[in-house]
Amino acid sequence: MAAQKVQEKKIKDFVKDRYGQIAKKGSSSCCCNGVSALKQAEAIGYSLEELKNVPDSAILGLGCGNPVALSSLKKREVVLDLGSGGGIDVFLAANRVGPGGWVIGVDITPEMIRKARLNAKKGGYSNVEFRLGEIEDLPVEDDSVDVIISNCVINLAPDKGKAFAEAYRVLKPGGRMVISDIVTDKELPDDIRKSFPAWAECIGGALLRKDYLDKIRKAGFSPVKILDETIYLEEGMSEKIKGRIISIKLQATKARKPRQKLGDRF
Secondary structure, three states, X not given: OHHHHHHHHHHHHHHHHHHHHHHHHOOOOOOOOOOOHHHHHHHOOOOHHHHHOOOHHHOOOXXXXXXXXXXXXXXXXXXXXXXXXXXXXXXXXXXXXXXXXXXXXXXXOHHHHHHHHHHHHHHOOOOEEEEEOEOOEOOOOOOOEEEEEEEOOHHHOOOHHHHHHHHHHHEEEEEEEXXXXXXXXXXXXXXXXXXXXXXXXXXXXXXXXXXXXXXXXXXXXXXXXXXXXXXXXXXXXXXXXOOOEEEEEEEEEOOOOOOOOHHHHO
């Protein structure tokens, strides 16, 4: 157990350092094959109209989908973004929930939090906030959030079961979680699993699809619905992972508390 904790800390430290460097540089150095951050954002599902309505410096070319587009956000809802990075999904969500709503971004990387706060100031957002913290130990109150979104971040957490348990804890009864993430349909080679760079590139920590969904259900979510899947078959991708990596989009719901029976009050 002690060795596992040491390994988990090493993974987190490596990931924090990698994404801290990305925050400083202003764009992703991985997974984009030389494509600009804007083009990468378009490729994974963001529309040009959406991208025009967020600060340019929030677009880092990160992620594997557009969870905001799938989340059916309503005015005045409270939204939590797990792994908010430079804030792109927080700002898109803020535009949808309006001034009566609130959006919280949580990220493990201090440099990303600083960048996101500067982006919020630049964009004039008054209905957002960014908190430094881990998705496995969220700095968020119980039953306080209507919707959770996340974009290619939970795969970076060594303890995904704990991350989903935390998501369940902070959601209001009846709340929903809409996420884009990376899973696999076959076991990855050990050298990929043990590679810190592969972890930081959203591959090394990816679970089998079945195991990923099982962890969500074990946390208490029901139903869990797959909304879309895309298999990565890009040219130049290592044969060790080609055809095994899947971008998955899903929605999971926290059950509403059962209604209190009249007799239970006495």
